Amino acid sequence: MKRRPLILFAALAVSLAGLVAARNTNAQIIVDHQPTQAGGPGSDTQYVNMFGFETWAQVADDFELSAPATAHRLIWYAFYDRDNPPSTETFRVRLYGARPGDGLPDDGNIVYEQFFLDPTRVATGRIVFVSVDPREFRFEIDLPAPLALEANLPYWLEIVQIGDIATAHRWEYASAGRTGFAYKQPGFPDWTHSVIGADLAFQLLAIPEPSTLFSGGLLSCLYLSKRRRSRVARRD
Numbered sequence: 001m002k003r004r005p006l007i008l009f010a011a012l013a014v015s016l017a018g019l020v021a022a023r024n025t026n027a028q029i030i031v032d033h034q035p036t037q038a039g040g041p042g043s044d045t046q047y048v049n050m051f052g053f054e055t056w057a058q059v060a061d062d063f064e065l066s067a068p069a070t071a072h073r074l075i076w077y078a079f080y081d082r083d084n085p086p087s088t089e090t091f092r093v094r095l096y097g098a099r100p101g102d103g104l105p106d107d108g109n110i111v112y113e114q115f116f117l118d119p120t121r122v123a124t125g126r127i128v129f130v131s132v133d134p135r136e137f138r139f140e141i142d143l144p145a146p147l148a149l150e151a152n153l154p155y156w157l158e159i160v161q162i163g164d165i166a167t168a169h170r171w172e173y174a175s176a177g178r179t180g181f182a183y184k185q186p187g188f189p190d191w192t193h194s195v196i197g198a199d200l201a202f203q204l205l206a207i208p209e210p211s212t213l214f215s216g217g218l219l220s221c222l223y224l225s226k227r228r229r230s231r232v233a234r235r236d
Contacts, residue, residue, distance in 0.1 A: 028206040030069045030149070033061070033174035035077035035201035039130040040172040041183060041194075043078070044161045047168035050081075058184040059171055060096060060105050060158040060191075061200040070206055071147040075140045076159055077124070077201035081168035083134035089169075090162045091116045091139075095147070098154040104182050104191040105156040115162070116141050128172060136172065149204075156182060157202065174201040 042049075042057035049055050074093065094113045099106035120140040127133045149155065161169035177199040182191045 026208055027073065028069075028208075029203055030065065030071055030206055031063045031202070031204040033063075033176040033199050033201050033203065035136065035172045036175050036198075037126055037128050037136060038173050039128060040078065040170045040200065041181070042081075042168055042185075043159060043171040044164075044167070044169045046163055046165045047081075048165060049168075054165065055186055058158060058160050059181050059200065060094075060156040060183075061174075061181045061202065062098070062103075062154055062156050062179065063177075063204075064154050065149055065151050068151045069149050071143060071149060071204040072207040073140065073142050073203075073205040074159075075138065075203040075205070077136060077138055077172040077174075078159075079128045079130075079134040079136055079170055079172060081131060081134065081170055083132050084167055085121065085135075085137065086164055086167050088118055089164055089167070091119060091141075092158075092160050092162050093141070094158040094160075096156040096158065098156065099191075102193075103154060104193060105158070107191075111155065112147055114144060157200075157204075159202070172201040174199040 041059045042055075043059045045056045045058075047055065047057075092113065092115050095111040096105035096107070097109035097111055098104065099109070122138050122140075124136045124138050126136045128136050159171060161167070173196075178197045179199060180194040180197050181200050182193055184191055
């Protein structure tokens with residue numbers, strides 16, 4: 001008799017684990033810019049450059065969807081100039097609209113902004129072929145709230161490390177699109193389009209909510225529990 005709650009709990013746990021796995025498997029890629037391991041610009045509010053001077057840099061990459069979508073997860077690929085990933089770090093993620101005229105990021109039209117402390121960071125096992133051949137890292141965050149994106153509307157995604165002068169976070173180049181990116185730095189305080197025809201490496205994903213599956217799995221567990229109780233009652 002005492003084991004039945006444990007059996008029910010185990011069944012529910014297995015059901016939930018299956019739902020989480022299905023949720024990840026069913027993720028739909030909205031934007032897919034794969035990394036090239038060929039370098040990337042600084043994307044860091046405070047770091048020391050190769051000449052020993054303290055500086056900063058912001059970069060943003062543009063994308064446009066052919067159909068509306070809702071993003072739940074962001075993945076990006078980056079490396080550290082001296083291959084010295086910090087033990088803790090904070091990132092700011094922004095989504096800008098495009099400003100009239102030149103179509104670059106519009107500081108007056110920030111569609112989304114969120115700060116993330118220590119996002120998931122995993123070494124991919126690849127290196128980036130610059131300077132000391134630093135390791136490539138894959139970063140992943142789940143957005144606190146779903147991000148609704150419109151069709152046929154230009155967006156600019158910015159990812160920047162905040163306030164860690166000991167490291168230089170560099171966002172990796174991507175092979176997709178090759179329309180270039182926008183940047184700011186001390187010599188160019190306004191958004192400027194890159195002369196390098198490379199995009200930046202990231203993915204935006206939509207993940208269906210498994211509400212129906214969850215309900216079905218939970219009801220199945222409750223049904224099995226009810227059947228067991230009925231059988232015990234009949235034996236008594």
